[in-house]
Amino acid sequence: MPDSEPSSPSPARAGRVIVRLMDHLTTRWATPGSGRVAVCSPLVGLVSGLGAVAFLVLLDLVIHGVLGEWLGLVPPPTGEATPHPISYPKTWWLVPLVPAIGGLISGFLVFTWAPEAEGHGTDALIRAFHRGGGQIRARVPLIKGVASVITIGTGGSAGSEGPIAQVGAGFGSFLARLLRLTPDERRLLMLAGAAGGIGAIFRAPLGGALFACEVLYMTAAMESAALLPCLASAIVAYSTFALFITPRPIFIVPALEFHGLPELPLFALLGIACAGVGWLYVRVFYGMRDHLFRPLPLPRHLKPAVGGLLLGLLAVAFPQLLTGGYGWVQWGAIGLPPSLTLPGQSAFEPGMGVAMLLSLALLKTVATGLTISSGGSGGVFGPSIFIGGMLGGAVGQLLGAALPGLDLNPAAFALVGMGGFFAGVSKTPLSSIVMVCEMSGSYSLLVPLMLVCGLNVGLSRRWTIYEEQVASPVDSPAHQGDFVVDVLERLRVDQVRVRTEGLEVVPAATPFSQVVRRVARSTETLFPVVNEEGLLTGIFSLRDVRLALLGTANLGELVIADDIARPPLTVTPEDDLHTALKRMTELNVDELPVVPADGPTRLIGLLGRKDLVKAYSAQIEALRSPSEPAAA
Known part of the structure; x- marks a missing residue:
């Protein structure tokens, strides 16, 4: 008698298994703290990565069309570009006019439809975490993104981290509301969105994840509960970004080496210089807001245009102050690599001297205040990298001339200055170290970066560029009651x-x-x-x-x-x-x-x-x- 074939499960039994599984998943999903943020974080990262691609492509189009075609301004290339000659504005009277028009359009968009999108954006993110329950209005990311593209694309001295952080954070907040997650989960998804956007647009996924956790507080505290969601979001966002734009280091540096203990005092001097200029940066930034633009008897919609006009007048003499300026840091403080040099140019030879580097570092503090403190839209990370790089290049050249026997490379001081300066003004030492290493593709100066970032944060404890930061989780309304519950x-x-x-x-x-x-x-x-x-x-x-x-x-x-x-x-x-x-x-x-x-x-x-x-x-x-x- 032939063996009987094993009976297959009946459709009814399979249906009951599926129903029980769905009921179990539904019950688990309805339970706060059951991993809902972990499930949603990759989706937030996907949208943040796509947002970073859209923002960067649109920004490049506006910069090329407005600054390149209209003004004739072609800055030096960054590490991702191709070799091309530098070109300065050909019609001087357009230089103040273009940023003023950009400020007028940006001010109209922001103050008509989303007034909370004014300024550098990261403070709005921090405020939403601490005091807003992770709530960001759905229209804010769109308005912030478009207004920032117009501000930066027409020459505004601002960066990309604030707008892209709000774009990613806005989607995280929207998804949490859509799925009816708790306020704590909404805050975490908001941070995950910010981490994904920043990690993608700066090609620094680990730095972006650390920044979103670290920027909330003025001290060494971090939002540890957000670390894993931020890492998951940043991984997916960076990978999504890489599908459309090949990620390369923004800065290309020569083969740099740290020669040990004798160089530490020299980098400590750079840390002190970063603390001094950082204090000036914060004072100028908020001083312009409180004493120049707020008392100005004009409608809020028009104040960014005034800021743009004043910036343009400054840029007539110093066009390097327009827009982000990464190319000027590469060419002026570090030097162009062989892959970006033109015939007859030397590789990694800084294109600026000490006087020009210091002048641009100091004037960039004024230019950024005119752009953002007037109500313009953009971030402060880009200008901070510019200031730190120029300041570091100047210090490196000065020390190299004073100590010729040490064979110091100014590019090393420029790179360390970028991270050290931003760490002090933002109180984010860990993310500053990692982001500069990722943006340059070099970890050879990790020890000097640790020294300068730590020293600057220690010297600058009394001021910060993010005034919505609180000292520690104990001081955050988001954590009110957490410690009572613990006891x-x-x-x-x-x-x-x-x-x-x-x-x-x-x-x-x-x-x-x-x-x-x-x-x-x-x-x-x-x-x-x-x-x-x-x-x-x-x-x-x-x-x-x-x-x-x-x-x-x-x-x-x-x-x-x-x-x-x-x-x-x-x-x-x-x-x-x-x-x-x-x-x-x-x-x-x-x-x-x-x-x-x-x-x-x-x-x-x-x-x-x-x-x-x-x-x-x-x-x-x-x-x-x-x-x-x-x-x-």
Whole structure:
């Protein structure tokens, strides 16, 4: 007799398995903290990467058409470009006119449809995290992106990190609202979007992820819960960006080496110089906003045009100040690599001297203030890289001339200056180190970068370019209550006084008229209700009695205590105090019945809110003043 073939599962059985699986997934999805952010982060990264591609392509088109075709300004190439000659503006009167027109259009867009999109954008992201519950209006990313393209494309001294951060963060916030995620999850998705956009547009995925976690705080604190979502988003965003634009280092540097201890004092001098210019940068940036543009008696829509006009007048003498200026840093402070030199040019020979490098570094602080502090749209990362690179190149040339025997390379100081300067003004040392290494494709100067970034952050603790930063998570409204919960979760109910005497226990069959008399004579606020066997069946409060009086006027003895009691919401001695406080809040009472875990209807006593708060205060005091170890 032939062997029978194994029976295949029936369609009905397979259908039941699929239904159970879908029910399980639906239940898991509805549970906060079950990995919903991890699932959504790659999608946010995909959109952020596409947004970075669109932003960069559109920006290149506007710069080429407006600055290149109209003004005749062709800056030196960056590491991603091809060799071409440098060209300066041919018609001087167009130089102030073009940024003014760009500011006029940008101001109209921003202040008409999304006033919160003014400025450098990253502060708006930080404010949305700390005080806005991760909420960003859906129109803000679009308005911010278009306005920034117009501002930067017409010569505004601004960078790309602010706009692309808001584009990515805006989608993260939108997706969280669409899926009805919690405010905490919405904040994390917002940061993931920012990390993806920044990591893609600057070809620095790890730096972008670290920046989104680090930029929220002025100290060494980071938003550690956001790190994995930010990494996931940055990976996908960078990979998506690479499908359309081959990622290459923005800066190409020669083979640089760090020669050890003798060079550390020289880089420390650069750190001090970065701190001084960083202080000036922040003062000029916010000084222009507070003392020049805010008091200016003009509509807000027109102020970016005024800023653009003043920038253009400055650029008549110094056209290098227009737009981002990475090419000028490559050519002026580092020197062009062999792949970008024209016939007759030397490789890696800085095209500017000390005087021009210092002048541009200082004037860029003014140019950025005129662009962004007036209400123009753009970021501060690009100008900071420009200032740090020019300042570092100048310091490197000065030290090289003063110490010819050390054979110092100014390009090394330019590269370290970029990271060191931005770390100080933004309070993001880790991301600044990593981003500069990724943007240059070189990790050979990691130790000098660590020194200058750490030193500058230490020297510049009193000022920051991001005024929405807070000192630490303790100071963030987003984390309000987190630390109270942490302390309460350390304490159990059996560590607190549970009142067992003086309880007003009411039998379930007590007529309502007697209940009223007992309540009137009692000083209690919560009344446990028990059955004939003395087991807990419910509780009622003074508020429940008042409500019952309104509805039982004609029912007399038909109403008993059990009718007005609520099902008891209890705690056990093993429960933590956070659980107890949460249940008190749910019931709107100041006491809770305590029952044993193995006998949920056997009343032990009442836990009061005052005793809970007293235990919390004692624990806080113990944490602040730990006991000294006994002397040997």
